[in-house]
Amino acid sequence: MGTFIQLVVDGLSTGSIYAALALAIVLVNQATGLINFAQGGMAVLAAYVAWWFTGMGVPLILAILFSVLISFVLGALIERYVMRRFERGDPDTAVVATIGLLTLITGICGWLFTYNNQQFASLFPLDTVQFFGASISIRSIGTTVVIIAIMLLLQGLFLGTKLGLALRAVAINPQSASYSGLPVGRLLMTGWGLAAALGAVAGALVAPQLTLTPGMMDTALVYALAAVILGGLTSPFGVVLAAWLIGVLENLAAVYVPFIGYDLKVAVPFALIFLVLILRPQGLFGRKAVVRV
Template identity: 75%
Template sequence: MGTFIQLVVDGLAMGSVYAALALAIVIVNQSTGLINFAQGGMAVLSGYIAYTFLGWGIPLILAIILAMAVSFVLGAVIERFLIRRFEGGDPDTTVVVTVGLLTLITGVAGWLWSYNNLQFPSLFPADSFPLLGAAVSWRSLGTFLTIAAIMVLLQVLFLKTKVGLALRAVADNPRSSSFSGLPVGRLLMVGWGLAAALGAVAGALVAPRLTLTPGMLDSALVYALAAVILGGASSPIGVVVAAWLIGVLENLGAVYVPFIGHDLKIAVPFILLFIVLLVRPQGLFGRKTVVRV
């Protein structure tokens, strides 16, 4: 029983890492209707920005807040001067642009800060406490609670605030939103800026666990995209629950299913994804899209 609980706790902690990136992807999708494949690279860049502030003697909390502010501006600038040139066109072109942006950001980060593993301090202590036979680290608990709080805040933003409703309206129909008087351009910049700021939080949460490197979120991005599809790109709660589910099932499958083991555990979320999409193509918490013809 203790082993089972330990696997669940560790899965929730790792799932929270996937959820941090997945939430940033949801913000871009809710504000522009696009899937940003460069989100992992933007989060890593934010981590390096925070690391630079730490090198200047700035306290950790303030360094992360400043990194969030810088990332917000960078995200808005990227949307304004790069992504906007392709919005409204062929979606496949935009996908290629975001993949290229991921490669560019990773290369720039490696060029500026090197490809060496850098130690990034954690917001939470590394000590553990016992829970029903399992050892739960304060770092894992803090990451879990942080992601849960962000999930709730984003759900409130998109469903209860004028800014969130405006972002969703722009994503659904930019032309009608413009005719209604909404500042479409500024809202698109805000959406990308918010996603980049959330990426800074993701980078700060992940870097202490994996060490800071340009490619530290490459594999996590794959899981995050799976969580977005599984949970539904329109639901912050859905993608977080899906990310936690992926993390837990991945751990349980590696230990309790002999033919999977640790070598094939990466296949677990995609098997789950395949099964769910056969039943609910919009994801577990996603909304069905009705198209009038």
């Protein structure tokens, strides 16, 4: 039982890393209708900015806040001067542009900060507590609590605020939103800025559990996209649950399913994606799109 609980706890901790990035992807999608593959690179750049500030003697919490503000501005500028040239064209072209941004930002991080592993301080203590024979780190608990808080805030933003409703309206039909008097350009910039700021929080949460490198988020981005597909692009609540499910099932399959083991556990989320796409293409908690003709 102790081993089972330990695997579940570790899976929830790992899933929280995926969830942090998945929530930023959902935010961009709800604001623009696009899947932003550059989100991982933007989170890494924000983590490096916070790390640089701490090296200059700035307290960690202030360094993270500065990186969040800088990320918001950077996200808004990327939307205004880069992505806006693609958003009204073929969606596939815009997606390819975000992949190009991912490569560019990762390369810039390597050029500015080198590809050496860097240690990033943790917001939470590294102590552990015992629970039914399982060791639970306070850092994992803190990360999970932060993810839950962000999930609730995003859910409230999209469902209970005028800004959230305006962002969704622009993502669904920017032309109609413009005719209704909504400032489409500013809303798109706000959506990208908020997603970049959320990515900065994700980077600050992930970097202490990994080592800070330009490719730190590459694997997490794949799992985050899997969580988005499983949970549904329209549901922050759903993507967080999906990320936790992926983390837990991966760990359990690696230990309790002999032919999978640790070598094939990466196949678990993709098997789940395949199953969900067949049975429920909009995701477990997503809404089915209805198009009137």
